[in-house]
Amino acid sequence: MESLFVSTGIVALAEIGDKTQLLALVLAARFRRPWPIIWGIVIATLANHFVAGAAGHWVAGLFSPTTLRWILAACFFAVAIWTLIPDKLDDDEASSLKRYGPFLTTLIAFFIAEMGDKTQIATVMLAAQYQQLLMVVAGTTLGMLLANVPVVLAGHFAADRLPMTLIHRLAAACFLALAIYAACQALGLGSTA
Template sequence: MESLLVPTGIVALAEIGDKTQLLALLLAARFRKPWPIIAGIIAATLANHFAAGAIGSWVASLFSAATLSWTLAASFAAVALWTLVPDKLDDDEASQLKRYGPFLTTLIAFFLAEMGDKTQIATVMLAAQYPHLLMVVIGTTLGMLLANVPVVLAGNFAAERLPLALIRRVAAAAFAALALYAGYEALKLSGLL
Protein backbone atom coordinates (compact mmCIF):
# COMPACT_ATOMS: atom_id res chain seq x y z
CA MET A 1 0.00 0.00 0.00
CA GLU A 2 2.93 2.34 0.63
CA SER A 3 3.79 2.14 -3.10
CA LEU A 4 0.34 3.60 -3.81
CA LEU A 5 -0.31 5.98 -0.91
CA VAL A 6 3.02 7.84 -0.74
CA PRO A 7 3.09 8.66 -4.49
CA THR A 8 -0.58 9.75 -4.35
CA GLY A 9 0.05 12.19 -1.52
CA ILE A 10 3.35 13.49 -2.82
CA VAL A 11 2.07 14.20 -6.34
CA ALA A 12 -1.23 15.67 -5.13
CA LEU A 13 0.67 18.17 -3.00
CA ALA A 14 3.31 18.88 -5.65
CA GLU A 15 0.66 19.57 -8.28
CA ILE A 16 -0.99 22.42 -6.36
CA GLY A 17 -0.03 25.55 -8.25
CA ASP A 18 1.92 23.54 -10.85
CA LYS A 19 1.77 24.49 -14.53
CA THR A 20 -0.41 21.46 -15.29
CA GLN A 21 -2.94 22.70 -12.74
CA LEU A 22 -2.86 26.08 -14.45
CA LEU A 23 -3.30 24.26 -17.75
CA ALA A 24 -6.34 22.41 -16.36
CA LEU A 25 -7.83 25.74 -15.35
CA LEU A 26 -7.16 27.21 -18.79
CA LEU A 27 -8.68 24.20 -20.58
CA ALA A 28 -11.76 24.27 -18.34
CA ALA A 29 -12.28 27.95 -19.10
CA ARG A 30 -11.80 27.46 -22.85
CA PHE A 31 -13.86 24.35 -23.45
CA ARG A 32 -16.37 24.27 -20.57
CA LYS A 33 -16.58 20.47 -21.01
CA PRO A 34 -15.09 18.93 -17.85
CA TRP A 35 -15.44 15.21 -18.63
CA PRO A 36 -13.42 15.11 -21.88
CA ILE A 37 -10.78 17.25 -20.14
CA ILE A 38 -10.64 14.87 -17.16
CA ALA A 39 -10.42 11.88 -19.53
CA GLY A 40 -7.54 13.60 -21.34
CA ILE A 41 -5.74 14.24 -18.04
CA ILE A 42 -6.09 10.56 -17.09
CA ALA A 43 -4.83 9.27 -20.46
CA ALA A 44 -1.91 11.72 -20.64
CA THR A 45 -0.86 11.14 -17.03
CA LEU A 46 -1.00 7.35 -17.29
CA ALA A 47 1.12 7.39 -20.46
CA ASN A 48 3.62 9.92 -19.13
CA HIS A 49 3.95 8.46 -15.63
CA PHE A 50 4.14 4.87 -16.85
CA ALA A 51 7.10 5.83 -19.06
CA ALA A 52 8.69 7.77 -16.17
CA GLY A 53 8.05 4.89 -13.76
CA ALA A 54 9.58 2.39 -16.18
CA ILE A 55 12.71 4.54 -16.37
CA GLY A 56 12.83 4.76 -12.57
CA SER A 57 12.52 0.98 -12.21
CA TRP A 58 15.21 0.44 -14.83
CA VAL A 59 17.59 2.94 -13.19
CA ALA A 60 17.00 1.25 -9.82
CA SER A 61 18.21 -2.03 -11.31
CA LEU A 62 21.52 -0.46 -12.41
CA PHE A 63 22.77 0.71 -9.01
CA SER A 64 23.49 -0.78 -5.64
CA ALA A 65 20.92 -0.09 -2.94
CA ALA A 66 23.27 2.35 -1.17
CA THR A 67 24.09 4.32 -4.35
CA LEU A 68 20.42 4.45 -5.27
CA SER A 69 19.50 5.71 -1.78
CA TRP A 70 22.13 8.48 -1.95
CA THR A 71 20.88 9.46 -5.42
CA LEU A 72 17.27 9.44 -4.26
CA ALA A 73 18.13 11.56 -1.21
CA ALA A 74 19.82 14.21 -3.39
CA SER A 75 17.02 14.09 -5.98
CA PHE A 76 14.23 14.42 -3.42
CA ALA A 77 16.08 17.35 -1.81
CA ALA A 78 16.36 19.06 -5.22
CA VAL A 79 12.66 18.52 -5.94
CA ALA A 80 11.82 19.89 -2.47
CA LEU A 81 13.58 23.14 -3.41
CA TRP A 82 12.05 23.14 -6.92
CA THR A 83 8.57 22.78 -5.41
CA LEU A 84 8.96 26.14 -3.66
CA VAL A 85 9.20 27.92 -7.04
CA PRO A 86 5.77 28.78 -8.50
CA ASP A 87 5.07 27.61 -12.05
CA LYS A 88 3.80 29.82 -14.83
CA LEU A 89 2.00 28.73 -17.99
CA ASP A 90 2.41 30.27 -21.42
CA ASP A 91 -1.14 30.86 -22.67
CA ASP A 92 -0.09 29.91 -26.22
CA GLU A 93 0.64 26.28 -25.23
CA ALA A 94 -3.04 25.34 -25.03
CA SER A 95 -4.48 27.90 -27.45
CA GLN A 96 -2.55 26.42 -30.38
CA LEU A 97 -4.11 23.01 -29.72
CA LYS A 98 -7.73 24.19 -29.21
CA ARG A 99 -8.79 23.15 -32.72
CA TYR A 100 -8.45 19.46 -31.74
CA GLY A 101 -11.30 19.49 -29.22
CA PRO A 102 -11.18 19.13 -25.43
CA PHE A 103 -10.03 15.50 -25.12
CA LEU A 104 -7.21 15.53 -27.69
CA THR A 105 -6.10 19.04 -26.71
CA THR A 106 -5.89 17.99 -23.06
CA LEU A 107 -4.14 14.71 -23.89
CA ILE A 108 -1.44 16.42 -25.97
CA ALA A 109 -1.05 19.50 -23.77
CA PHE A 110 -0.87 17.55 -20.50
CA PHE A 111 1.55 14.97 -21.89
CA LEU A 112 3.87 17.71 -23.15
CA ALA A 113 3.50 19.85 -20.02
CA GLU A 114 4.54 16.90 -17.84
CA MET A 115 7.78 16.34 -19.77
CA GLY A 116 10.57 17.25 -17.37
CA ASP A 117 8.06 18.53 -14.81
CA LYS A 118 8.71 17.98 -11.10
CA THR A 119 5.91 15.40 -10.86
CA GLN A 120 7.39 13.40 -13.75
CA ILE A 121 10.79 13.49 -12.06
CA ALA A 122 9.13 12.54 -8.77
CA THR A 123 7.51 9.58 -10.55
CA VAL A 124 10.94 8.42 -11.77
CA MET A 125 12.31 8.68 -8.23
CA LEU A 126 9.30 7.04 -6.58
CA ALA A 127 9.42 4.13 -9.05
CA ALA A 128 13.10 3.73 -8.25
CA GLN A 129 12.31 3.69 -4.53
CA TYR A 130 9.24 1.45 -4.44
CA PRO A 131 9.11 -2.08 -5.89
CA HIS A 132 5.57 -2.01 -7.32
CA LEU A 133 5.72 0.02 -10.56
CA LEU A 134 2.02 -0.28 -11.32
CA MET A 135 1.05 0.94 -7.83
CA VAL A 136 3.43 3.91 -8.14
CA VAL A 137 1.95 4.87 -11.53
CA ILE A 138 -1.60 4.51 -10.22
CA GLY A 139 -0.64 6.55 -7.15
CA THR A 140 1.00 9.37 -9.10
CA THR A 141 -1.97 9.43 -11.48
CA LEU A 142 -4.41 9.59 -8.56
CA GLY A 143 -2.35 12.42 -7.09
CA MET A 144 -2.53 14.28 -10.39
CA LEU A 145 -6.30 13.78 -10.48
CA LEU A 146 -6.76 14.88 -6.85
CA ALA A 147 -5.07 18.17 -7.68
CA ASN A 148 -6.49 18.81 -11.15
CA VAL A 149 -10.05 17.45 -11.25
CA PRO A 150 -11.37 19.94 -8.66
CA VAL A 151 -9.80 22.75 -10.69
CA VAL A 152 -11.50 21.52 -13.85
CA LEU A 153 -14.85 21.16 -12.06
CA ALA A 154 -14.74 24.33 -9.99
CA GLY A 155 -12.80 26.59 -12.35
CA ASN A 156 -11.51 29.87 -10.98
CA PHE A 157 -13.45 29.61 -7.72
CA ALA A 158 -11.22 26.92 -6.16
CA ALA A 159 -7.91 28.08 -7.63
CA GLU A 160 -8.26 31.63 -6.32
CA ARG A 161 -9.03 30.53 -2.76
CA LEU A 162 -6.25 28.01 -2.16
CA PRO A 163 -3.27 29.14 -0.07
CA LEU A 164 -0.76 28.20 -2.79
CA ALA A 165 2.35 29.40 -0.94
CA LEU A 166 1.46 27.27 2.10
CA ILE A 167 0.64 24.25 -0.05
CA ARG A 168 3.99 24.59 -1.90
CA ARG A 169 5.77 24.67 1.48
CA VAL A 170 3.92 21.54 2.66
CA ALA A 171 4.79 19.74 -0.61
CA ALA A 172 8.42 20.83 -0.27
CA ALA A 173 8.45 19.52 3.31
CA ALA A 174 7.06 16.17 2.09
CA PHE A 175 9.85 15.90 -0.50
CA ALA A 176 12.40 16.94 2.14
CA ALA A 177 11.09 14.20 4.44
CA LEU A 178 11.54 11.67 1.62
CA ALA A 179 15.07 13.01 1.12
CA LEU A 180 15.84 12.54 4.81
CA TYR A 181 14.40 9.05 4.78
CA ALA A 182 16.40 8.10 1.67
CA GLY A 183 19.53 9.60 3.28
CA TYR A 184 18.92 7.58 6.45
CA GLU A 185 18.52 4.42 4.35
CA ALA A 186 21.72 5.30 2.46
CA LEU A 187 23.63 5.66 5.73
CA LYS A 188 22.33 2.26 6.91
CA LEU A 189 23.13 0.56 3.62
CA SER A 190 26.59 2.11 3.56
CA GLY A 191 27.28 0.75 7.04
CA LEU A 192 27.61 4.23 8.52
CA LEU A 193 24.74 3.69 10.98
Protein backbone atom coordinates (compact mmCIF):
# COMPACT_ATOMS: atom_id res chain seq x y z
CA MET A 1 0.00 0.00 0.00
CA GLU A 2 2.98 2.30 0.52
CA SER A 3 3.61 2.37 -3.24
CA LEU A 4 0.00 3.46 -3.87
CA PHE A 5 -0.01 6.19 -1.22
CA VAL A 6 3.44 7.59 -2.03
CA SER A 7 2.70 7.59 -5.77
CA THR A 8 -0.64 9.31 -5.27
CA GLY A 9 0.73 12.00 -2.98
CA ILE A 10 3.85 12.74 -5.00
CA VAL A 11 2.04 13.05 -8.32
CA ALA A 12 -0.89 15.02 -6.89
CA LEU A 13 1.50 17.62 -5.48
CA ALA A 14 3.77 17.65 -8.54
CA GLU A 15 0.79 18.06 -10.87
CA ILE A 16 -0.46 21.28 -9.28
CA GLY A 17 0.56 24.09 -11.60
CA ASP A 18 1.89 21.61 -14.17
CA LYS A 19 1.20 22.12 -17.88
CA THR A 20 -1.29 19.25 -17.94
CA GLN A 21 -3.27 20.94 -15.18
CA LEU A 22 -3.24 24.12 -17.25
CA LEU A 23 -4.35 22.00 -20.22
CA ALA A 24 -7.27 20.67 -18.15
CA LEU A 25 -8.25 24.26 -17.39
CA VAL A 26 -8.10 25.24 -21.08
CA LEU A 27 -10.15 22.20 -22.13
CA ALA A 28 -12.76 22.86 -19.44
CA ALA A 29 -13.10 26.47 -20.59
CA ARG A 30 -13.34 25.52 -24.27
CA PHE A 31 -15.71 22.59 -24.10
CA ARG A 32 -17.65 23.21 -20.86
CA ARG A 33 -18.39 19.46 -20.68
CA PRO A 34 -16.49 18.11 -17.67
CA TRP A 35 -17.23 14.36 -17.86
CA PRO A 36 -15.82 13.66 -21.34
CA ILE A 37 -12.73 15.67 -20.31
CA ILE A 38 -12.35 13.73 -17.06
CA TRP A 39 -12.68 10.37 -18.87
CA GLY A 40 -10.11 11.53 -21.42
CA ILE A 41 -7.72 12.38 -18.58
CA VAL A 42 -8.29 8.98 -16.93
CA ILE A 43 -7.61 6.92 -20.05
CA ALA A 44 -4.69 9.05 -21.28
CA THR A 45 -3.05 8.98 -17.86
CA LEU A 46 -3.53 5.23 -17.41
CA ALA A 47 -2.00 4.54 -20.82
CA ASN A 48 0.87 6.99 -20.42
CA HIS A 49 1.71 6.03 -16.84
CA PHE A 50 1.45 2.30 -17.54
CA VAL A 51 4.07 2.68 -20.29
CA ALA A 52 6.20 4.84 -17.96
CA GLY A 53 5.75 2.40 -15.07
CA ALA A 54 6.66 -0.56 -17.26
CA ALA A 55 9.82 1.29 -18.34
CA GLY A 56 10.71 1.97 -14.71
CA HIS A 57 10.03 -1.64 -13.75
CA TRP A 58 12.26 -2.80 -16.62
CA VAL A 59 15.05 -0.36 -15.75
CA ALA A 60 15.01 -1.62 -12.15
CA GLY A 61 16.14 -5.02 -13.41
CA LEU A 62 19.15 -3.62 -15.28
CA PHE A 63 21.08 -2.35 -12.26
CA SER A 64 22.20 -3.66 -8.92
CA PRO A 65 20.01 -2.47 -6.02
CA THR A 66 22.69 -0.06 -4.79
CA THR A 67 23.32 1.46 -8.24
CA LEU A 68 19.58 1.78 -8.83
CA ARG A 69 19.15 3.61 -5.52
CA TRP A 70 21.90 6.10 -6.45
CA ILE A 71 20.27 6.65 -9.84
CA LEU A 72 16.89 7.15 -8.17
CA ALA A 73 18.39 9.56 -5.63
CA ALA A 74 19.88 11.66 -8.45
CA CYS A 75 16.66 11.57 -10.48
CA PHE A 76 14.44 12.46 -7.51
CA PHE A 77 16.80 15.35 -6.70
CA ALA A 78 16.63 16.58 -10.33
CA VAL A 79 12.82 16.40 -10.33
CA ALA A 80 12.76 18.30 -7.01
CA ILE A 81 14.58 21.16 -8.70
CA TRP A 82 12.44 20.85 -11.86
CA THR A 83 9.28 21.11 -9.73
CA LEU A 84 10.31 24.59 -8.61
CA ILE A 85 10.19 25.83 -12.22
CA PRO A 86 6.57 26.73 -13.13
CA ASP A 87 5.14 25.28 -16.33
CA LYS A 88 3.29 27.21 -18.99
CA LEU A 89 1.05 25.93 -21.73
CA ASP A 90 1.20 26.81 -25.40
CA ASP A 91 -2.38 27.68 -26.35
CA ASP A 92 -1.98 25.83 -29.66
CA GLU A 93 -1.59 22.42 -27.95
CA ALA A 94 -5.32 21.93 -27.48
CA SER A 95 -6.71 24.27 -30.14
CA SER A 96 -5.55 22.16 -33.11
CA LEU A 97 -7.30 19.10 -31.65
CA LYS A 98 -10.59 20.84 -30.79
CA ARG A 99 -12.36 19.47 -33.86
CA TYR A 100 -12.30 15.96 -32.32
CA GLY A 101 -14.63 16.82 -29.43
CA PRO A 102 -13.89 16.97 -25.70
CA PHE A 103 -13.13 13.29 -25.04
CA LEU A 104 -10.79 12.57 -27.96
CA THR A 105 -9.16 16.00 -27.73
CA THR A 106 -8.43 15.44 -24.04
CA LEU A 107 -7.23 11.89 -24.62
CA ILE A 108 -4.76 12.90 -27.33
CA ALA A 109 -3.66 16.20 -25.77
CA PHE A 110 -3.09 14.70 -22.30
CA PHE A 111 -1.20 11.69 -23.61
CA ILE A 112 1.11 13.94 -25.65
CA ALA A 113 1.48 16.58 -22.91
CA GLU A 114 2.52 13.91 -20.39
CA MET A 115 5.38 12.67 -22.59
CA GLY A 116 8.57 13.68 -20.79
CA ASP A 117 6.61 15.59 -18.15
CA LYS A 118 7.78 15.52 -14.55
CA THR A 119 4.84 13.34 -13.47
CA GLN A 120 5.72 10.79 -16.17
CA ILE A 121 9.35 10.83 -15.07
CA ALA A 122 8.17 10.45 -11.46
CA THR A 123 6.13 7.41 -12.54
CA VAL A 124 9.22 5.83 -14.11
CA MET A 125 11.22 6.45 -10.92
CA LEU A 126 8.47 5.26 -8.56
CA ALA A 127 8.01 2.06 -10.59
CA ALA A 128 11.77 1.49 -10.42
CA GLN A 129 11.71 2.00 -6.65
CA TYR A 130 8.63 -0.09 -5.87
CA GLN A 131 8.01 -3.57 -7.25
CA GLN A 132 4.20 -3.15 -7.35
CA LEU A 133 3.80 -1.79 -10.90
CA LEU A 134 -0.01 -1.74 -10.86
CA MET A 135 -0.12 0.03 -7.48
CA VAL A 136 2.30 2.69 -8.74
CA VAL A 137 0.29 3.26 -11.94
CA ALA A 138 -2.95 3.35 -9.94
CA GLY A 139 -1.39 5.81 -7.50
CA THR A 140 0.07 8.14 -10.13
CA THR A 141 -3.22 8.10 -12.04
CA LEU A 142 -5.15 8.84 -8.85
CA GLY A 143 -2.72 11.68 -8.11
CA MET A 144 -3.34 13.14 -11.58
CA LEU A 145 -7.07 12.94 -11.02
CA LEU A 146 -6.87 14.53 -7.58
CA ALA A 147 -5.06 17.50 -9.11
CA ASN A 148 -6.96 17.79 -12.41
CA VAL A 149 -10.59 16.88 -11.75
CA PRO A 150 -11.20 19.84 -9.39
CA VAL A 151 -9.71 22.13 -12.03
CA VAL A 152 -12.03 20.72 -14.68
CA LEU A 153 -15.04 21.02 -12.37
CA ALA A 154 -14.26 24.40 -10.83
CA GLY A 155 -12.43 26.13 -13.68
CA HIS A 156 -10.53 29.29 -12.82
CA PHE A 157 -11.94 29.47 -9.30
CA ALA A 158 -9.65 26.79 -7.86
CA ALA A 159 -6.56 27.62 -9.91
CA ASP A 160 -6.65 31.32 -9.05
CA ARG A 161 -6.89 30.74 -5.31
CA LEU A 162 -4.16 28.14 -4.74
CA PRO A 163 -0.81 29.23 -3.26
CA MET A 164 1.22 27.94 -6.22
CA THR A 165 4.66 28.80 -4.84
CA LEU A 166 3.95 26.95 -1.59
CA ILE A 167 2.56 23.94 -3.45
CA HIS A 168 5.58 23.77 -5.75
CA ARG A 169 7.88 23.97 -2.73
CA LEU A 170 5.98 21.16 -0.97
CA ALA A 171 6.20 18.97 -4.07
CA ALA A 172 9.92 19.72 -4.39
CA ALA A 173 10.38 18.86 -0.70
CA CYS A 174 8.63 15.50 -1.26
CA PHE A 175 10.90 14.68 -4.20
CA LEU A 176 13.92 15.77 -2.14
CA ALA A 177 12.79 13.50 0.70
CA LEU A 178 12.56 10.60 -1.77
CA ALA A 179 16.07 11.46 -3.02
CA ILE A 180 17.43 11.41 0.53
CA TYR A 181 15.60 8.16 1.28
CA ALA A 182 17.05 6.50 -1.85
CA ALA A 183 20.56 7.79 -1.01
CA CYS A 184 20.25 6.45 2.57
CA GLN A 185 19.20 3.07 1.18
CA ALA A 186 22.17 3.12 -1.21
CA LEU A 187 24.47 3.79 1.72
CA GLY A 188 22.86 0.94 3.63
CA LEU A 189 21.32 3.27 6.22
CA GLY A 190 17.70 2.40 5.41
CA SER A 191 15.67 -0.74 4.95
CA THR A 192 16.20 -2.74 1.78
CA ALA A 193 12.52 -2.86 0.79
